Amino acid sequence: MSTNNxxxxxxxxxxxxxxxxxxxIADAPLHTLSIKKSIPSVKLISNVxxxxxxMRGYSNVALKxxxxxxxxxxxxxxxxxxxxxxxxxxxxxxxxxQLLAMAEAGYVVASMExxxxxxxxxxAPLEDVKSAVRYLxxxxxxxxxxxxxxxxxxx
Numbered sequence: 001m002s003t004n005n006x007x008x009x010x011x012x013x014x015x016x017x018x019x020x021x022x023x024x025i026a027d028a029p030l031h032t033l034s035i036k037k038s039i040p041s042v043k044l045i046s047n048v049x050x051x052x053x054x055m056r057g058y059s060n061v062a063l064k065x066x067x068x069x070x071x072x073x074x075x076x077x078x079x080x081x082x083x084x085x086x087x088x089x090x091x092x093x094x095x096x097x098q099l100l101a102m103a104e105a106g107y108v109v110a111s112m113e114x115x116x117x118x119x120x121x122x123x124a125p126l127e128d129v130k131s132a133v134r135y136l137x138x139x140x141x142x143x144x145x146x147x148x149x150x151x152x153x154x155x
Contacts, residue, residue, distance in 0.1 A: 040070040042103045045143070048110075050135035051128065055115055063128055065112040065135075066092055068103035069143055077149035078108040078140075080132055084155035087125050090114045095155065108145050110136060 045067040055061040070076060079102055083094045092111040103109045114128035133150055140147035 039104045040072060040106070042100060043069045043071070045069060050112065051131040053115060053124075053128070056119055063113055063115070063131070064092065065110045065132060067143055068099055068109040068111075070103050070106060070108065072106070072144060075140065075144055075146040076106055076108050077151070078110060078136055078143075078145045080129070080136060080150060080152045081109060081111040082114065082129055082152060082154035083111065085116070087117050087122070090116050090125075108143055 047064045048067055049062045050065050051063040052060045053063060081095070081099055083091055085091065090113045092113045095111075099109045099111055110132065112128070112132045114125045114132075116125070129152065133152065136143070136145055136150055137147040139145075
């Protein structure tokens with residue numbers, strides 16, 4: 001195997017998550033490369049239906065959330081993110097980079113959508129947030145959440 005091919009193989013092994021690799025280049029002695037993994041892998045679970053509500057003349061409209069779940073052997077605290085929008089816009093896809101940073105710091109992060117004005121009036125958005133918290137508690141085992149430690153955060 002050429003030196004270039006060995007380097008490409010090493011990069012591929014590291015990219016696939018191997019924590020150590022041995023590389024022999026030409027007649028040089030073997031070298032072991034050890035990589036300590038400090039940031040957990042994060043899984044994105046998209047469009048999880050957490051509630052079905054009455055809206056716009058329909059009796060069963062799905063409200064969804066995206067969940068960022070860090071790889072962990074134990075249950076983690078969760079953060080429910082409520083995007084800003086003056087209760088007239090509720091795009092759960094906002095602030096992806098910040099949400100990912102929270103997940104990499106060891107929190108399960110859920111970004112939710114909620115009903116907005118003028119389709120509904122207050123307290124409907126607040127009811128949606130409470131419904132999302134109840135859902136996360138009820139499904140804590142499924143998503144690796146410590147159900148006793150759920151925070152609500154928003155913009």
